[in-house]
């Protein structure tokens with residue numbers, strides 16, 4: 389196979405709880421990941437030497453880019469050189485996992501292009517070396533995650549949910565979010581348990597917005613009060629649930645119907661807003 393095109397989808401977190409700090413310096417998490425339709429496009433082509441071309445000049449094109457780090461990792465397992473072309477739509481520093489999703493797409497693409505036959509289990513271990521969110525993108529859909537985010541349990545997809553992603557102009561780095569959280573809270577969260585989320589999914593997921601919360605909201609909203617204002621505006625515009633995604637900065641609203649979401653999009657014209665839908669695991673892993 390000479391070339392392969394893949395979509396790399398973004399994620400949101402329906403819920404995100406930060407538990408205790410671990411001996412390795414990371415934190416244990418409990419989160420409910422969800423793939424959404426917003427995506428970057430990647431094309432991988434066999435080449436003389438490895439390179440990355442991207443239409444967004446702010447994205448690093450060297451080893452600082454997780455997709456290139458993923459390529460280098462697979463080259464140590466037999467993959468050849470590739471030219472990567474990346475069409476970027478997922479905002480960086482938005483808590484939408486764009487870099488992690490690109491990296492997972494690179495792992496999948498090279499495994500296939502060079503017939504490496506690396507199992508999903510091994511690929512997941514490599515993914516975790518690249519970042520805590522990367523293993524999720526090898527599965528996609530809706531998944532309950534613990535550990536650093538790599539211990540994954542896939543949950544039923546359910547019908548597509550219309551979303552509005554509000555992207556503030558200030559990106560937030562994961563490191564900054566953890567630092568703000570550590571400086572402001574007195575005790576770690578306790579996990580809600582997978583049964584909590586299974587029950588929610590079985591009983592009208594969106595009717596219990598208070599059962600789906602993000603620990604990073606309080607410290608990030610204190611530092612960036614206008615993010616809280618965006619959340620309030622999503623509820624005012626008809627969202628049935630709104631929350632920050634990951635460690636920020638994107639604020640996500642979920643709507644019962646796409647017409648309501650589209651009305652909210654029109655009402656929030658002064659904000660950088662992206663309409664999207666939840667997508668299931670199979671769609672998130674399909675090839676172009």
Ligand code: C5P
Nearest residue numbers: 413414415417519520521536562563566
């Ligand atoms: O794994 P990733 O590279 O995305 O993590 C970025 C930073 O976020 C880590 O260096 C760490 O400070 C923090 N982090 C953490 N616990 C996690 C995930 C990330 O403390 N489970």
